[in-house]
Amino acid sequence: MNSGIAKSTVVKDIVVQNIGVLGAGQLGRMLALAGYPLGNRFTFLDTTGNPSAGIGEVIVDPNNQHLTEFLAKVDVVTYEFEHLPVQLVREIEQHKPVYPSSRAIEVCQNRVEEKTLFDRLGIPTPAYRVVESAEQLEAAARELGCPVVAKSVTEGYDGKGQAVLKHPEQAGEAWNAIGHSQLVVEAFVDFVREVSMIAVRGRDGEVVFYPMAENQHVDGILRYSVAPLPDLDASVQQTADGYIRALLDELDYVGVLALELFQTRDGSLLANEMAPRVHNSGHWTMDGAVTSQFENHLRAIQGLPLGDTQAIAPTCMINVIGREGDNAAILALANTHLHRYDKAERTGRKLAHINILAPNHAELLEKVNTCSALLPEAPPPALSFSIKQ
Amino acid sequence: MNSGIAKSTVVKDIVVQNIGVLGAGQLGRMLALAGYPLGNRFTFLDTTGNPSAGIGEVIVDPNNQHLTEFLAKVDVVTYEFEHLPVQLVREIEQHKPVYPSSRAIEVCQNRVEEKTLFDRLGIPTPAYRVVESAEQLEAAARELGCPVVAKSVTEGYDGKGQAVLKHPEQAGEAWNAIGHSQLVVEAFVDFVREVSMIAVRGRDGEVVFYPMAENQHVDGILRYSVAPLPDLDASVQQTADGYIRALLDELDYVGVLALELFQTRDGSLLANEMAPRVHNSGHWTMDGAVTSQFENHLRAIQGLPLGDTQAIAPTCMINVIGREGDNAAILALANTHLHRYDKAERTGRKLAHINILAPNHAELLEKVNTCSALLPEAPPPALSFSIKQ
Incomplete structure (x- = not known):
């Protein structure tokens, strides 16, 4: 996955490791509070312009200009937010170890990849369909039985980009409301x-x-x-x-x-x-x-x-x-x-x-x-x- | 003790309080790690020139020039090291609440005051004498029975400024080694x-x-x-x-x-x-x-x-x-x-x-x-x- 990284082994000596965190919210804050006692230091890369970690060093970088500076400071990179450009994470992996890897981000930020992986590993999920038009959405709603929930394939977070269909006839409205070219439609689970x-x-x-x-x-x-x-x-x-x-x-x-x-x-x-x-x-x-x-x-x-x-x-x-x-x-x-x-x-x-x-x-x-x-x-x-x- | 401080009450709302800490070592570091989850921020005043807290804001002030800046940032002051000039703490108390108070520091940094307080409150201590010369030290050693330990009245920390006398005749040597005008001599306790x-x-x-x-x-x-x-x-x-x-x-x-x-x-x-x-x-x-x-x-x-x-x-x-x-x-x-x-x-x-x-x-x-x-x-x-x- 990332060729430049040393083989995974349990290290025998901890040197003080500067941990780089992509994102600078409360999850990063709590990582830092847990990491100081291990001897870690923390550098956060905030791309929102509105960091709240309030601890460690925060590099505010809404225009993606300070990645080199960030990478120079850190020994290993992690993140508190997975809706990151996969390309950015892959770029970072060329220079520093990133855990979890870009592959994990890629799967988790795409509902189709995620469901496909669940299926492949025999992990049961609610019945679902992938649709690419309002017509397909309506057909999926009929097939699964309403109510169904339609979700955009990417960038879903905390209920954003979702719609509940109580009747298949709501497909056109839902399709337009979500405004995404690919949706996952899920049956409701009792x-x-x-x-x-x-x-x-x-x-x-x-x-x-x-x-x-x-x-x-x-x-x-x-x-x-x-x-x-x-x-x-x-x-x-x-x-x-x-x-x-x-x-x-x-x-x-x-x-x-x-x-x-x-x-x-x-x-x-x-x-x-x-x-x-x-x-x-x-x-x-x-x-x-x-x-x-x-x-x-x-x-x-x-x-x-x-x-x-x-x-x-x-x-x-x-x-x-x-x-x-x-x-x-x-x-x-x-x-x-x-x-x-x-x-x-x-x-x-x-x-x-x-x-x-x-x-x-x-x-x-x-x-x-x-x-x-x-x-x-x-x-x-x-x-x-x-x-x- | 310090007239400028609001009456002690349990506050009903916590506003984010910036805690000022005199000293910037591991105790201050661990205070900060415990205080972030309460919504606190931390400013340390380091007078040694060698702070190690590694968290919060550290004002390095070996020449006592930045007290005003420190006080402007903080709502309440505490400390991680009690061997501070009492006068400094009293000065701070004129501007911001200090807990524990300068009175506590005064007692704790002076072995005679401390022992006197123990005595007054009926708290038993090993037998002790206060001496102000090598001759008095020798007499105390005879009276208490050797071995005894002689300690400088102030600035004692982690065994510094102490001497053990196995015989009263070692009084002159011990007196010179400690080099302090007042000592507390304590009987050994079994x-x-x-x-x-x-x-x-x-x-x-x-x-x-x-x-x-x-x-x-x-x-x-x-x-x-x-x-x-x-x-x-x-x-x-x-x-x-x-x-x-x-x-x-x-x-x-x-x-x-x-x-x-x-x-x-x-x-x-x-x-x-x-x-x-x-x-x-x-x-x-x-x-x-x-x-x-x-x-x-x-x-x-x-x-x-x-x-x-x-x-x-x-x-x-x-x-x-x-x-x-x-x-x-x-x-x-x-x-x-x-x-x-x-x-x-x-x-x-x-x-x-x-x-x-x-x-x-x-x-x-x-x-x-x-x-x-x-x-x-x-x-x-x-x-x-x-x-x-």
Whole structure:
């Protein structure tokens, strides 16, 4: 994939490594906070003109003029955002190791490539069709049975470039609204809950898995993640481990990979999408697991042994979206950890998250309800395991 | 104590607070790592010309020319090093809140003031005398019974300015070697172990205590800390809590206070010295307690509620001194956390620490031995509880 890179081995000595991060938002910030204790330094390349990492050295480069300067400062490159030009990543790979590789980005930023890979590896997905016209969209909607969701093949992020069709006759309208030459059309899944897997693969091929999390989204934005789950069959976790391991090995992947899935009424799993980076549904690991996803990503890309992924206690992550809550009252809750991103309030913006730990899921749910009431924009938690309590 | 400061109250809203830190070493670095998630930013004032924090904004000011610039940037001031000119701290208090206060610094940097305070609050100490000549030193040595240790009253740090007298006749030599006009002479204590207490007092007077740690020093430098202790009577912890609470309340203290003590054969405690800051013997809390000493110090000085101090599991902190070990092998140990300070190797220099957690003290000891063997300069652990295992 990138010929100029030294053979993957577990290094015996860590020298202080300057980590280059493409993107400079909260994920980069949290990578840096996990990496300083490993002796790393951080340089961020921001192409938006609006970085928020607030840590390390940030090179603001909206006109793509400072890549050489960035590359001169760093020993290894990773990213916090996968919607990058693949060509840019390939160019960087000519000069410095990039983990995960441009191949992972290429697959993850294209829904057709992603679905094709899922199919090839025997990872079940909701039924889908690829369409290239309003007519094909209408036919696919009839074939799959409405409602269906149509998604642009590239640049999908947080619900953008998507439309739900309740009737096949809405195809023309949806086609025009999305305005993309190729769409993926997916059947709706009668799922019980949305779940996700976070796994990490080292440069030597070692793979570790975090316990599966349940996720609650509202308006396409993650609001709650809980892990581990009190009602998860070991066989389901093993199945999910197998799916994500197949992806990691196939892509010769290095770093954290997130895989979002639906769990259906019969317990089976259908893959939704994946993200080749540290992921919001893994933020619970910062306080709830022995080693956080951020530290494990950094261990992986530096060729270091991976850390323990087991959970310390039942943990719920709550995203703080749009407006912050009563932080002093939140910090007064037992075993509650605030992670602010030092960003100004704005509707729909991820400003912080809160990790709550409790000795059991019943107490956890009680604390989550208490905390949620202190956040002006938090929807009530509706986590599937709570129904079983 | 400082009239210009707003009344201490628990603030209901956290605004992003720029924390000013006097000193820019590893303690400041770890304060910053704990403070970013609270939304804090950090400005360090380094007077040594050799800062190592490697994070936040560092103002290097060996000639004391940039205090105004520093003060303009910060909302509240704290420090990582107490051997500061009291006059400087009093000057800062005229402009910005300083926690802990100049009064705490004044007491902690003067052994006579410190001992006097211990006496006044009924906190037992080893027998001691204050002497102001070689003749008085010799008389004190005879009275207390050799061996005794003579210490300069001020500027003592990590064994500097100290001498051990095995015979009263060594008084003249010791007096000249220390070269200070006032010394404290202390009787040797037949202690079973060295222990320490870390406690935190909020701006509203709330106090929380960490479990007592056992500390192993070699050549005056801390090497190992273990907490909680498997063989500690609850009454001994309560006694220690009472001692440190008396100090905190008496000084109207805000922030983390560390108190080092000796535990004697009959279980009783004798206070050795205190430090008005986050402390090396509290580094185990970064991974071993629900809330670290660093986060709790920042919560305290910002008027936020204090976090849980209980231990997650038996934890041992190992200091990495002088030369680093095989970091990859160390990271391969289960539930082992590396905290590097990004400092160059130098004999006697604190370069990093490692926190090891285990489900019980027997397993902990085994892992500590394994880890210690991976560090070129680590002495064998000799922790008192191991004898009882």
